[in-house]
Amino acid sequence: MAARVLLVDDDPHILMALRRQIDGRFDTVDAAGGLEAVAAAEAARDTGQPFAAAVCDMHMPGMDGIETLRRIFELSPLTVPIMLTGDCDQHTAIDAINRGHIFRFFIKPIDSSLLIDGILAALRHHDLLQAEARLVENEERWRLALDAVGDGVWDWHPPTGRAFFSHRWREMLGLPAQTGDGSVSEWKQRVHPEDAAALQDQMARLLDGRDQALHSEHRMQAADGSFRWFLARGTVLFRQPDGTAQRVIGTHTDVTERRHMEETLRRQSEQLALLASTDSLTGLWNRRHFLEQAELELQRAVRYGRPVSVMMIDIDHFKRVNDTYGHPAGDAVLRHFAAIIRSNLRKSDCLGRVGGEEFAVLLPESDMEQARIVAETLRRETAVTRVGLDDGTALGITASFGLTSARPGEQQVSDLLLRADRALYAAKDGGRNRVACD
Numbered sequence: 001m002a003a004r005v006l007l008v009d010d011d012p013h014i015l016m017a018l019r020r021q022i023d024g025r026f027d028t029v030d031a032a033g034g035l036e037a038v039a040a041a042e043a044a045r046d047t048g049q050p051f052a053a054a055v056c057d058m059h060m061p062g063m064d065g066i067e068t069l070r071r072i073f074e075l076s077p078l079t080v081p082i083m084l085t086g087d088c089d090q091h092t093a094i095d096a097i098n099r100g101h102i103f104r105f106f107i108k109p110i111d112s113s114l115l116i117d118g119i120l121a122a123l124r125h126h127d128l129l130q131a132e133a134r135l136v137e138n139e140e141r142w143r144l145a146l147d148a149v150g151d152g153v154w155d156w157h158p159p160t161g162r163a164f165f166s167h168r169w170r171e172m173l174g175l176p177a178q179t180g181d182g183s184v185s186e187w188k189q190r191v192h193p194e195d196a197a198a199l200q201d202q203m204a205r206l207l208d209g210r211d212q213a214l215h216s217e218h219r220m221q222a223a224d225g226s227f228r229w230f231l232a233r234g235t236v237l238f239r240q241p242d243g244t245a246q247r248v249i250g251t252h253t254d255v256t257e258r259r260h261m262e263e264t265l266r267r268q269s270e271q272l273a274l275l276a277s278t279d280s281l282t283g284l285w286n287r288r289h290f291l292e293q294a295e296l297e298l299q300r301a302v303r304y305g306r307p308v309s310v311m312m313i314d315i316d317h318f319k320r321v322n323d324t325y326g327h328p329a330g331d332a333v334l335r336h337f338a339a340i341i342r343s344n345l346r347k348s349d350c351l352g353r354v355g356g357e358e359f360a361v362l363l364p365e366s367d368m369e370q371a372r373i374v375a376e377t378l379r380r381e382t383a384v385t386r387v388g389l390d391d392g393t394a395l396g397i398t399a400s401f402g403l404t405s406a407r408p409g410e411q412q413v414s415d416l417l418l419r420a421d422r423a424l425y426a427a428k429d430g431g432r433n434r435v436a437c438d
Contacts, residue, residue: 002027003123004049006079008037008056008068018055021112026119034063034071041072041079050076053103053122055115058085073101078129080122084108105261124150132233132251152252154234156184158207158245163187172230172254174223192219192227199232206236207245214250217259229259279353281331282338290352294362294413297350301364302411309371309405310413311361312420313341313378316398316432318357329389333397336387344378360417368405368437375401375435383433398433400424 005026009015010033019028029044029051031037037056044050054072058065069081082104103125104118128151152169156162163184170178173190191199195218205211214234219227234250277289285293294310301308315321315337322330334357341359345351350362363371379401386394402424404416419438427436 003052003126004029004044005119006031006037006040006044006051006054006056006072008034008054008060008065009084010057010060014057018115021110021115022119025116033060034065034068037068038063038071038075041075045076051079052126053080053082053119055082055084055119058083069101078126078133080126080129082106082118082122084110128251150254154187154250154252156234156248156250158184158248161185169252172222172228172252173220187220190220192221195219206234206248209236209239209243214248217255228254228256231255282334282353284338284342284359285350285352287352287354290350290354290360290362291413293350294360297362297364298406298411298413298416301406302409306365307367307370307405309363309366309368309403310416310420311363311371311375312402312417312424313359313361314400314424314428315357316400316428321395321397325389325393325395329387329393329395332389333387333395336385337382337397337399340381340385341378344374344381360420362413366405368403371403371405372435372437375403379433379435400427400432401435402427403435403437 153166155164404419423438
């Protein structure tokens with residue numbers, strides 16, 4: 001009998017494409033949205049035939065994919081969730097894993113073979129979960145089933161510290177077969193020092209009854225010295241009348257590959273966030289990100305009644321640099337000038353490149369006079385330094401500055417930028433290489 005798989009998407013064309021991709025290999029049920037999917041999962045559970053896996057789209061109207069899979073998990077913990085999405089950031093991925101209990105996470109469009117492999121892996125995991133649920137009924141069958149799907153089994157006697165580790169458990173760590181009684185210390189001593197305290201705390205909570213189950217991800221050192229990530233799950237099988245845990249049994253799952261994928265996704269998300277907010281030439285904030293941060297700083301100043309000033313800056317005769325020395329020289333000038341500004345500002349100041357040769361600065365906790373001092377410092381530093389070009393030329397540049405400060409009740413950065421821009425034009429009309437205020 002083919003495994004039952006729930007397919008969830010609000011787009012009927014995508015549902016049809018999913019069915020076509022898996023090519024009838026599974027007994028599928030369609031759900032055109034979150035509410036319909038939850039109802040189908042509940043009905044399947046009530047008939048004693050819960051879905052083995054649920055493949056769900058992330059973005060759906062009404063109930064999104066994360067909430068849908070969370071509710072399905074509550075109704076049917078043995079149904080293994082798979083998430084499909086066309087885009088993903090770090091926060092969404094973490095939320096999906098933590099709240100939706102996601103087993104696999106795929107970015108669309110997805111190759112048919114990858115999708116089928118993911119569903120097959122989910123079915124194997126579903127088998128594992130079913131085996132765990134039958135632990136009390138038939139412990140030995142449970143161990144064999146878990147070993148068959150690749151997990152290691154452990155059986156711990158807390159009063160003595162004795163422990164049995166299955167062949168698969170030892171195989172995952174590259175250890176020789178166990179002979180005679182083992183010790184739980186064989187597990188604990190292999191845990192990474194950074195993870196040991198958290199694992200010890202979770203074990204203590206399980207033993208004293210504060211937690212009903214152990215669920216811990218931690219690194220363990222293999223026989224070759226490398227560290228791999230494992231998910232440990234366990235439960236107290238038997239307690240003494242006084243509540244003392246007598247026997248604890250559980251599994252270890254190697255999740256190294258998943259953790260590496262999560263880390264890769266995290267780094268990619270950070271890189272994308274940086275690219276989305278940064279000017280690639282100067283490394284400064286781009287116009288959009290500068291405006292976002294400036295709005296936040298202005299609102300903070302208004303809320304607490306603190307001064308804030310804005311500065312618009314323009315490199316004098318920049319077009320002449322490009323026309324005379326070429327665009328690579330112009331790029332060198334922009335990078336040089338950005339470095340001057342950055343090195344003379346505080347970490348709390350907002351700095352961005354908002355145009356070709358235009359830069360903007362927001363100075364929190366600074367009134368007009370304080371902003372004027374900063375601007376004069378930047379103007380002098382710019383005028384006395386030289387930009388070294390590839391042909392050996394030491395090029396001198398100057399810049400003009402327009403300043404303004406927030407007025408009582410003013411809440412729009414655009415108003416400050418308009419006045420600062422007006423002051424900038426006054427500085428340029430006055431002969432350039434100067435500071436003007438509005």
